[in-house]
Amino acid sequence: MLRSMYSGVSGMRGFQTKLDVIGNNIANVNTVGFKAGRVMFQDILSQTVAGVTAPEEGERGGVNARQIGLGVSIGSIDTIHTAGSAMTTNQPNDLRIDGDGFFVVSAGADGEMLLTRAGNFTLDSARQLVTSDGMFVLDSGGAPIVLDEEVTAYSISQDGMIIGVTVDGQVEVAQLGIAKVVNPSGLEKLGGNLYRMTVNANPDGEFDLLTANDAETGTGAIISGQLEMSNVDLTAEFTEMIVAQRGFQANSRIITTSDEILQEVVNLKR
Numbered sequence: 001m002l003r004s005m006y007s008g009v010s011g012m013r014g015f016q017t018k019l020d021v022i023g024n025n026i027a028n029v030n031t032v033g034f035k036a037g038r039v040m041f042q043d044i045l046s047q048t049v050a051g052v053t054a055p056e057e058g059e060r061g062g063v064n065a066r067q068i069g070l071g072v073s074i075g076s077i078d079t080i081h082t083a084g085s086a087m088t089t090n091q092p093n094d095l096r097i098d099g100d101g102f103f104v105v106s107a108g109a110d111g112e113m114l115l116t117r118a119g120n121f122t123l124d125s126a127r128q129l130v131t132s133d134g135m136f137v138l139d140s141g142g143a144p145i146v147l148d149e150e151v152t153a154y155s156i157s158q159d160g161m162i163i164g165v166t167v168d169g170q171v172e173v174a175q176l177g178i179a180k181v182v183n184p185s186g187l188e189k190l191g192g193n194l195y196r197m198t199v200n201a202n203p204d205g206e207f208d209l210l211t212a213n214d215a216e217t218g219t220g221a222i223i224s225g226q227l228e229m230s231n232v233d234l235t236a237e238f239t240e241m242i243v244a245q246r247g248f249q250a251n252s253r254i255i256t257t258s259d260e261i262l263q264e265v266v267n268l269k270r
Contacts, residue, residue, distance in 0.1 A: 002261060003047070003068060008254030010071030014041055015248040017074055022241050025232045033118030033193050034230040035079050035184075036237075042075035081184035084117075084231040086223070092155060093129070095119030096228045097212065099220020101178040102195065104209060105135040109144060113207075115179055117228055118193035123147065129162075133192055139174040140209050147173055158221040160212040177209035178219045 018039040028034040046067035055062035086096055097103070102115035114135075121137055124130050129137040129145040136144035140160075147154065151164035151173060160176030179197075181187065186200035199205040213221040 002258045003070060004254055005258035005262075007069065007071035008251045008258065010044065010073065011251030011254070012248055014039075014072045014074055015244045015251065017077075018244045019241065019248070021077060022237055022244060025237050026234065026241075029230055029232045029234060031193070031230050032120050032227050033084070033116060034232065035081050035084075035117070036230070036232045038078050038080060040075040040078065041072050044070045044073050046070060079185050079187070079189070080231065082231050084229045086226045087229050088226050090225045092224055093121045093123060094225055094227050095121060095156065095176075096223045096226040097178070097220045098223050099218075101180055101210070101212065101219040102184075104138045104142075104177045104179050105131055105194070106138055106144070107135050109136070111136075112196075113138065113142070113179075114190065115181070115187065115195040115197065116193050119222075120227055127151075138177045138209070140177040140211050142177065142209055143174075145174045145176070156222060156224040158213045158223070160222045175211055176222060178212045178222075179207045180210055180217055180219055181207065 021037045021039050025036045028036075046069045049066040049068060050063075052065045053063035083099075086098075095103070096119055097117065102117060103119060104113050105116055106113050116131070118131070120132055121129055122132065124134070127147040127149070129147075131137065139145050145162065147162075147164060150166045151171070152167075153165040154173065155163050156176070157163060160178065162173040162175070164171050164173045181197075181201050182203070183201050186198050187195035188198050190196055197205050197207055210217045210219050212219050
């Protein structure tokens with residue numbers, strides 16, 4: 001069989017994956033805290049027809065190797081953690097991290113700690129600060145944030161401190177916990193705008209709960225009344241979609257041409 005046919009098949013598979021990633025990016029163009037993905041290709045190991053010949057000074061020159069490529073494969077599917085645009089909502093529970101860091105949430109008091117950049121939080125009937133899915137938002141000590149009944153109003157400062165207002169004045173309720181990640185692209189996506197820590201995101205797959213707007217740890221400031229929107233650039237995505245479509249068509253043409261050549265070979269014997 002012709003090597004070109006299998007190369008064309010590998011190219012079609014690669015560009016199909018690229019289209020899948022682009023489609024997911026476009027579908028999440030308005031998802032709060034969403035980070036776009038990208039596909040990187042790499043060539044498959046080449047078949048060596050003839051090896052390298054070393055030169056001999058004054059006698060003969062060197063000869064390069066003759067290698068035939070065998071197609072393409074997916075090198076990586078990266079998550080791009082650039083900052084998304086800010087959307088002002090004027091809701092005090094809507095939070096945006098202006099810089100590095102992730103909010104820390106948990107499904108229960110002793111549940112697994114997960115990370116998110118989506119700060120569309122709400123206050124439930126038990127006066128607990130939760131996500132839209134009912135997960136607890138954790139403070140810098142790893143505990144769920146609960147407002148006492150004496151607190152009639154509150155605000156959130158840039159360092160994540162929740163300052164409550166009572167009949168006796170102002171009181172510090174809790175401080176939001178922030179996680180710093182060395183390699184955000186190494187986080188595992190779980191859906192629902194959530195990420196799980198992995199051993200390639202932080203050493204040993206662990207993280208400490210920090211505070212926001214800390215120059216020593218490099219965490220960003222928390223902006224209340226704003227949300228971080230998706231970082232998907234529609235112009236770039238549609239351009240990449242055109243490139244992927246044409247690449248898919250070109251590889252399909254390779255298969256068609258290879259098939260025509262095979263047909264000619266079969267017709268040699270009539």
